[in-house]
Amino acid sequence: MNRLLQAKLSLMMFLEFFIWGAWYSTVAVYMTANGMESLTHWPFTVNPIAAIAAPFFVGLIADRYFATEKVLGVLHILGALFMFLTPMAVNSPLLFILLLLAYNLCYMPTMSLANTLSFHHIDDQEKDFPIIRVFGTIGWIVAGLIISFVLGIFVADNLKPEQTALPLYLTSAASLLLGIYSFTLPHTPPPAAGEKISVRSIVGIDALKQLGSRSFYVFLFSSFLICIPLAAYYNFTQIFLGNAGFDNIAATLTIGQMSEALFMVLIPAMFIRLGVKWMLAAGMFAWVLRYALFALGATEPTVWMIITGIALHGICYDFFFVTGQIYVDKKSTPAIRGQAQGLIILITYGVGMLIGAQVAGQVYNSFLGTASSLTLSQWYDFWWIPAIFAIAVLIFFIIFFNDQVLDEDATAEDIAV
Secondary structure, X not given: OOHHHHHHHHHHHXXXXXXXXXXXXXXXXXXXXXXXXHHOOOHHHHHHHHHHHHHHHHHHHHHHXXXXXXXXXXXXXXXXXXXXXXXHHOOOHHHHHHHHHHHHHHHHHHHHHHHHHHHHHOOOHHHHHHHHHHHHHHHHHHHHHHHHHOHHHHOOOOOOHHHOOHHHHHXXXXXXXXXXXHOOOOOOOOOOOOOOOOHHHHHOHHHHHHHOOHHHHHHHHHHHHHHHHHHHHHHHHHHHHHHOOOOOHHHHHXXXXXXXXXXXXXXXXXXXXXXXXXXXXXXXHHHHHHHHHHHHHHOOOOHHHHHHHXXXXXXXXXXXXXXXXXXXHHHOOOOOHHHHHHHHHHHHHHHHHHHHHHHHHHHHHHHHXXXXXXXXXXXXXXXXXXXXXXXXXXXXXXXXXXXXXXXHHOOHHHHOO
């Protein structure tokens, strides 16, 4: 792959995740500062709703009728408009949430479209794509650093930039930029033009029938369950940091993405040593440990415990989600590989995160009552709930998952991502 093409695709991926990181790690703080503290779980509900809808849009429309780069551009420009309007509805919670839903319905399909465009133009997926994809993680990190250390220049001394609409406007501007830039990307014809596509294939039912085994069903069910406590992290860690006295909330959360980039490099070596079962188990145990550290670090608060909990994101995400994607890929045949990966996304980032956001929101509101924020002792109690839930999922997984497919034949080349 030539360097110019690699640079263009890397910039696309950088902006793609810069956009997501700019609003996703700050919106709950903004809502809390504007009287919507009991509704902060709704942005993290409309996001998985959009994740559920995205495969149908991509599979039934985008992949069949339109060039990928054009769909990518139009969706990001529409998303920029919806996000620009969102802060203007801050005094109307229902409209605010509906605008976020409209934005997410535009954004979520672009994730798979960006991957599709990249894979169409690279020669070696295992070698070239990780180099391009890592710029997405860098984009998320840069977004957090800009919010905390650059946007802070433009706000009053008594406010954090995360409490203002500036991150949402930054998201809108970056989305508009990527929308325009998308039209300069290499032409990518619709990959499924002329093919018959069924709802069964988009949802992954056909793949499920072929991959079905007890251990595979245990993996699917565990993936679904672990996303329920996962939702609590994305939604409430940003609020927790503010209550614990952290000033640079968005920048602090980027420690998780830095850890993610580090552990991504370690996956091949760890895979050889641990195998699929214990890699997945290690990822789930990291969730337990993270929430326990949040709970134990809440009452003082103890900074090193909270920072360590955030830094565990690399193990939480890479060892479970990336390992899970590799496991599914190794189990699949070429004919159902795309369906199988789509099924995992639907179950985890779609249904699991949707239920998790609602459950976490109800638990948080039960602690909140009529107050505007939780006390540190309440945060102690709050974080133990997802910790206990995660350890129950871990025990279930260890007892019932016995698939050894990767333990026996994986090599470093097979699993390098």
